Amino acid sequence: MRASFFTDTGDGFAAGLDVRVKLLLCLTGSLAAIILTSPLSLGLLAAFTAALALGAARLTTVLKVCLFATFMLAFAFGFSALIGLAVPGLMRWNAFSLSVPFLRMLISINLLLMLALSTPVQVLFARLQSLRLPGWLHIPLSVAVRFVPTFIGDCSQIRDAARLRPGKGLTGLWRGLAVPLVFRTLYSADDLAMAAELKGISTTGLASDRKQWSRRDGLVLSLACCVLIAASLLQTYGPQLRPMSM
16 A cells, blocks of 8 residues: 555656745645636746646646646537527626636646656655644645546556457447546545555655755746746736627
C-alpha cells in the first residue's frame, strides 16, 4: 500500500521548481480565478497556466484538457441558445460572459496538472506536514493529488486495451471505454484511500525538499506576478463586455 504513494516525475521544467513555489502558484492562481471576472483576464491566466502545465505534462494531455473545456463550452452554448429561442425574454448573455466558468475550470485543471505530474507525492506530503497542517487536511490533499497521475495511467491502459478489442458504434464505446474506466477509477480511489487509512504514508523514509530556491523559482514567480498585474489591469481598464439579448 505504501508504494502507491511513491511516484516518479520527469525532468521537465516544472519538476525543477521548488514545491513551495508550485503550491504558491496553485493557491494564488485559484484565488485569482475566483476574484477575476473578465474573460480577457481569465484567458491570460489560462494561457499562462497552460504553459506551466506543459512543463510537467505532455502536449497531448494539455490539448485534451483544452478540447474537453471547449466541448463543454460548446455544449453550454447550444443549450443556452435553445433556452433563448424558447423564452426570448429570459436570457441576456454573450459568448464571452458564458466562457468565464469554463476558463476558471481550465485554470484550475492546468495548475493541478502542473503540481501533480511534476511533484513526487512523498515530497508534497512532507512539505504539507512541515506546515503543521492537521492530518485530516494534508492526508486527503496528498491522496487527491496522487489520484491524478493514477487516473491518467488508467486511461492509457484502457485505451490500449480497447484498441485490441475494437467495438462497433456507441455500444462498443460504452463497453470498451466507459465501463472499464468507471470501475478502474473506483478501484484506484479505494486503493489510495486504504493506503492512507493503513498509514501507508509516513515521515519515515519520505523524500524531503530542503533545497534552496533557485534562479528558476525566482524567474517563475516574477513572471507570475507580471501576469497577475496584467490580468488585473485588463480587469480594470480593459473592454467591458456587456450581455446582449438573444
